[in-house]
Amino acid sequence: MPEHPHRILVAGASGAGKTTLARRIAAASGLPYQEIDALFHGPDWTPRPSFVDDVDAFTSQAGWVTEWQYGVVQPMLAERGQLLVFLDYSRARVMRQVIARTLRRRLRREELWNGNREAPFHTILTDPEHIVRWAWRTHGTRAALVQEAAARNPGLEVVRLRAPREAEAWLRRAFPSPR
Incomplete structure (x- = not known):
């Protein structure tokens, strides 16, 4: 790991905890954080036309933390x-x-991005893009994408964490609290 990384991505399957860890890294490091879903999703779950430009602008800064997702920007982010x-x-x-996250958001009617809320849970049966179905379908593809990004970007250090306890231990080592 670089001594003091200042451009940090968090990868994983939908629901793995990317956003939670990215926010914690930003808080511990003092780096600005941008939730990439908020840049992507417009009202009524429509992709925002400015998405790629917004990601480009955010990642043109000297330091940042965000999630590594959305195929259209993953190469730029990894680079x-x-x-x-x-x-x-x-x-x-x-x-x-x-x-659990989907149920909690739905039951609480939490606003996510740009006025969007989780669809009724029963739509898992009818919507092939439902987040739970998406997480199931794409779970096994993440490792190959990460491996490919690392091969194409030799300067990109990859830290692979296999359980939340490993993530906790890594976060404490990487960004120790001042005493």
Whole structure:
């Protein structure tokens, strides 16, 4: 890991905890954080036309933390990043987390990005892009994408974490609290 990485990506399956860890890294490091979903999703879940330009602007800064997702910008992010933290959690863990998160958001009617809210949970049966189905379908593809990004970007350090306890230990080592 670089001495003081200042362009940090967090990768993993949907529901693995990318956003939570990215926010914690930003808080511990003092780097600005941008939730990439907020840049992507416009009202009514439509992709925002300015998405690529917004990601370009944010990652043109000297330092930042964000999630590594959305194929259209993943190459740019990997090229600009110094450190990619890969949450390579088991499918069982990810599914428990994404289902719990989706239910919580739906029951609380939490606003996510630009007025969007989780769809009724029963749409898991009818919507092939439902986040729970998406997490199941794409879970096994993340490792190959991370490996490819690392091969194409030799300056990108990859830290692979296989469980939340490993993530906690890594975060404490990488960004120790001042005493």
